[in-house]
Every structure is written in structure tokens, then in C-alpha cells.
Amino acid sequence: MAARDRAAQEALDRRFMAAALRLSRRNAGRTATNPSVGTIVVRNDGGGPMIVGTGVTAVGGRPHAETEALGLAGELARGATAYVTLEPCAHHGRTPPCAVALAAAGIARVVGAASDPDPRVSGKGYAILRQAGIEVVEKVLAVEAAEQMAGYMSRSLRKRPEIVLKLALSADGYIGRRGGGQVSVTGEVARREVHLMRAEADAVLIGIGTALEDDPALTVRLPGLESRSPARVLLDRRIRLPETSRLVAGVDRVPLYIAAAPDAEPHRRAALERLGVRFIGTETVDGAVALPELMEDLAALGMASILVEGGAEVAKAFLADDLVDRIVLFRGPDEIGAGGVASPLDERSIPAGFRKLREMRFGDDMYREWVRDI
Incomplete structure (x- = not known):
């Protein structure tokens, strides 16, 4: 990728991540033990980038933001880019982790902000995505995301x-x-x-x-x-x-x-x-x-x-x-x-x-x- 194209892509990534961070504030303080995360799904079919799905962690902590955004995007998620303010979860419960859901939906590229300090997730979410052949870009507006989720970070790291x-x-x-x-x-x-x-x-x-x-x-x-x-x-x-x-x-x-x-x-x-x-x-x-x-x-x-x-x-x-x-x-x-x-x-x-x-x-x-x- 040429330097000019790389700079344009980086600027675009920052723009959509900033939007995802604004979205994530919608449920701040209402998501129980989970952080309030924002996700935006963007695709470009040649006419410029278009948002096809958005999600924020639901009140009470579930569903997660990725699930909400993928549900709205539907088939339009295939080949799209997902902007996520926190590394997608990697641990299994009764529902599959968000990293697996992103891969199953056909997402081609994931741009993440903050890394998740939870040892069940840290690095593992991104690893699942890469193993599925998805391009992963980390730490876009990571400082801003960590500041916004400082409570979750503190509770995870310092108890x-x-x-x-x-x-x-x-x-x-x-x-x-x-x-x-x-x-x-x-x-x-x-x-x-x-x-x-x-x-x-x-x-x-x-x-x-x-x-x-x-x-x-x-x-x-x-x-x-x-x-x-x-x-x-x-x-x-x-x-x-x-x-x-x-x-x-x-x-x-x-x-x-x-x-x-x-x-x-x-x-x-x-x-x-x-x-x-x-x-x-x-x-x-x-x-x-x-x-x-x-x-x-x-x-x-x-x-x-x-x-x-x-x-x-x-x-x-x-x-x-x-x-x-x-x-x-x-x-x-x-x-x-x-x-x-x-x-x-x-x-x-x-x-x-x-x-x-x-x-x-x-x-x-x-x-x-x-x-x-x-």
C-alpha cells in the first residue's frame, strides 16, 4: 500500500473508531460487570465507506456490542470492517465468543482500540481473528478507549x-x-x-x-x-x-x-x-x-x-x-x-x-x- 493510501486508511480508521467510542458512552454505568463497548460495521462497495451496523453493550452487560452490530448488518457484514473499542471476547459460555461471531459473519477486517486485560481474553480474541484469516489492526485510539473504560481496566487489573x-x-x-x-x-x-x-x-x-x-x-x-x-x-x-x-x-x-x-x-x-x-x-x-x-x-x-x-x-x-x-x-x-x-x-x-x-x-x-x- 502506497504511503498516501496508508495515511488515508489510518485517518479513516481513526474517524470510525472515534465514532465507535462516542457510541460506547451510551450505556456507560449501565452494563453491570461488563464495560460499555461500541462496535461499528463499515463496508465499501466502491462508492465510499458506509455504516451498515452499529452496536453497544446492552443494559445489564449482554448482548455484547459485536452481536448487536452484526445482527443489524446481516449479510452486509460479509467482507466488511468491524471497529471495536475493546478486544473481542474469546471465552466460551452458552453463546460463542464475539471473536468467533465476527469470523462466522464473514468480517474481513477488524480494527480494535483497547486490549482487554481479562486473562481469558487478553491477546486471545485477536489470535482467533487472525487464525480465521481476518486482518487485524490493533491500538487505534487505544489511549482514548482505555481512558473511557478506566473503571473496567481498574477493576480487572487492581480489583x-x-x-x-x-x-x-x-x-x-x-x-x-x-x-x-x-x-x-x-x-x-x-x-x-x-x-x-x-x-x-x-x-x-x-x-x-x-x-x-x-x-x-x-x-x-x-x-x-x-x-x-x-x-x-x-x-x-x-x-x-x-x-x-x-x-x-x-x-x-x-x-x-x-x-x-x-x-x-x-x-x-x-x-x-x-x-x-x-x-x-x-x-x-x-x-x-x-x-x-x-x-x-x-x-x-x-x-x-x-x-x-x-x-x-x-x-x-x-x-x-x-x-x-x-x-x-x-x-x-x-x-x-x-x-x-x-x-x-x-x-x-x-x-x-x-x-x-x-x-x-x-x-x-x-x-x-x-x-x-x-
Whole structure:
């Protein structure tokens, strides 16, 4: 292939893989223990490339994206190219693996993004395809794909979820006001972005201090996305959460897990359990919940991404235990002044090992994001 033709093909591969990555976000946070993968089937009969099938991992984790895309493409899949954001699975269950399904459908070429860290798949999916005579191109937009599936990668490699620490800072560096309840640090546009972040997470986590101070619901309240509310996790070692809280009021729609010590008040636990609250037994160290062990327990429940929203002491604890993988800072234009709660970090004190990923503006508020590689 001539250099010009090779460059054109590489550009085309990046274009369709970028589209597959956008597609994969559709079910982020809704696919149980499986990642949300996107697949696009493209064929060219001489008149230019044409998309003939698309698929995304279904809610609950199955069917996989490849199965969905091949089903839509039908016979048009024969001789086509499949763009897959994660290496096709290679392990057998009651249904054949996706790598075998791609070969059986007559796909001629597979372009993959991220490699699957699952030892049942890693390298084996691509090997099945090559053995079937299919051309395989790996690692197209691999960094972008791995970033998008960081929760799945973390759960597979480190046996814990990806931890995203989100903080909203005032112009003078505070995240709230002591004794003042909820304080609006950022504007409406930025708050909507936070709700989108919740919609793509498996769980939102806060400490009991924030729950008592702010009485939050921690749900997604964007029109049309209410059903995307993730589970709520509360660090409440002594079970102090009132039965009348907004967190408890929503357990019939959105799960609430409380991380409590084994010796916590049994009557308080029983009362909340009767209302539908779920409990996770935790170990304690120096009077605080042992976070590394709790993160392993949450991963065992199928959670791959945790959005930590508050408060300052919880953020400090996650940072101290070196559990934070992504930092998101919103910075509002107004000051809080006297009585403000200082943020545990700001743009000038990001821990070593993090790289700045993006910076955006939402209305009058700035958004900055840092990430560290798995």
C-alpha cells in the first residue's frame, strides 16, 4: 500500500473508531460487570465507506456490542470492517465468543482500540481473528478507549473501582460553609455536567458529615436521564443517617449502601434495613472506615467506577490512601468568605503522577481534569 493510501486508511480508521467510542458512552454505568463497548460495521462497495451496523453493550452487560452490530448488518457484514473499542471476547459460555461471531459473519477486517486485560481474553480474541484469516489492526485510539473504560481496566487489573474525586471550589478556595447547609459554588451549567458524570458512574460516594449537613439525594435530575441514577454509597461507621433523609427516601428507586462498622447500633441498622437500605460490613482503622478494603468489596459487587463527591475529610482520606485515579475540579467565580470549608487540594497542589487531561468552561465556571495511568 502506497504511503498516501496508508495515511488515508489510518485517518479513516481513526474517524470510525472515534465514532465507535462516542457510541460506547451510551450505556456507560449501565452494563453491570461488563464495560460499555461500541462496535461499528463499515463496508465499501466502491462508492465510499458506509455504516451498515452499529452496536453497544446492552443494559445489564449482554448482548455484547459485536452481536448487536452484526445482527443489524446481516449479510452486509460479509467482507466488511468491524471497529471495536475493546478486544473481542474469546471465552466460551452458552453463546460463542464475539471473536468467533465476527469470523462466522464473514468480517474481513477488524480494527480494535483497547486490549482487554481479562486473562481469558487478553491477546486471545485477536489470535482467533487472525487464525480465521481476518486482518487485524490493533491500538487505534487505544489511549482514548482505555481512558473511557478506566473503571473496567481498574477493576480487572487492581480489583478495585476507578475512583473519580470531584470537588467544586469557590474563587477563594472553599468547597462550602460550615453549618450553612448546601452552598451553590458553581452555576447551573456546571451542575448539569456533574449530573452527567453521575449518569456514567456505577456509584456516588459521600461521608456522613456531608449527608447530615446537606441532606443530598445524589440522583441524576436531568430530564430523560433520571433512570441513569447510580447507586449511592455512604461512609457512616456508626449509622447516624436519619430515616427521614433524602437518601433513604429514594431507596425504592436508587440503591443506597451504607458502609458501617460491625459494632454499630443494631437497632439503627434494623430500622434502615426495613426501609430498603443495604449495608456493607467494614473494617475500621483509627476510627475510620478502611477504604482499600471497602473498594475491594464494591468491586466485588460489580462496581467499576466510583464518583467521590464529598466532603473534605472523605476527599483527604482517599488521597491519603492513594486511591484517587482521576481528579475533577470545578472553579466558580464567587467567594464564600469567612466560615468556608477549605478544599483538600486545588489546581496548584495536584499530587505527583497525575497529568492534566482537559480544561473546559461551563458558563462562568472552569472545569479542569487530571488523570493518572493505571
